[in-house]
């Protein structure tokens with residue numbers, strides 16, 4: 066349960082146009098935050114604004130651009146920064162990747178977390194701010210049909226923990242943490258991955274999902290991010306996220 070009121074605070078969410086990021090923006094807005102949402106697809110961001118009204122400011126931009134990161138942090142100084150943007154990996158086994166497809170999630174996901182984290186430390190954000198980087202359960206379990214995705218998501222977890230240490234060392238008072246959501250078919254990215262793993266096993270998607278844990282929903286992701294943003298009290302560098310909620314990474 067949230068322990069701090071987010072009313073009147075500013076949150077900035079990358080990848081807010083759809084999937085987890087959109088749900089995170091909606092959840093933060095529902096808890097009183099003004100949300101700045103960054104993504105490339107202007108039309109989809111406008112849909113979020115139509116839903117949330119004046120509590121949402123859309124910014125159509127490439128979140129990997131370091132200038133975008135620096136300018137938006139300067140301008141909005143968010144109390145809550147959610148680094149969620151990510152590229153859909155090419156769903157192919159390792160020998161059918163090229164270096165360009167293998168490294169896609171390094172170029173997008175990792176580069177953006179690196180740039181925004183760096184700017185958050187250099188600015189620095191105000192004491193009491195929190196930076197939440199979206200990693201993946203794949204960082205622990207691997208993802209053999211996703212090229213460099215799992216390694217990229219592991220790097221994001223490390224970046225968050227390194228930044229947490231720097232924040233502590235310099236008494237900045239900024240919390241940095243990583244969230245590792247379980248694979249779910251409930252977003253574009255997750256649906257493509259689930260379809261690829263089902264095809265690999267020679268089964269259809271319902272058969273692949275049968276007997277597995279209940280699917281994590283974007284709404285549950287939004288709730289978990291609000292809990293972390295509002296300060297659930299634990300200082301974990303990283304948490305797994307399933308439909309059952311947040312838990313320590315083993």
Ligand SMILES: NC(=O)c1ccc[n+]([C@@H]2O[C@H](COP(=O)([O-])OP(=O)(O)OC[C@H]3O[C@@H](n4cnc5c(N)ncnc54)[C@H](OP(=O)(O)O)[C@@H]3O)[C@@H](O)[C@H]2O)c1
Nearest residue numbers: 080082083084085104105106128151201248249252254255
């Ligand atoms: N779904 C899962 O099963 C799952 C599991 C674990 C972790 N994750 C992670 O959770 C995050 C969100 O995933 P999702 O499933 O919600 O994916 P999604 O539905 O494909 O959404 C991805 C979001 O990232 C944005 N984005 C991509 N490249 C961008 C860029 N260069 N600049 C700005 N925005 C960019 C997209 O917006 P535009 O295209 O409009 O730019 C979109 O809003 C990702 O980091 C993903 O790796 C997902």
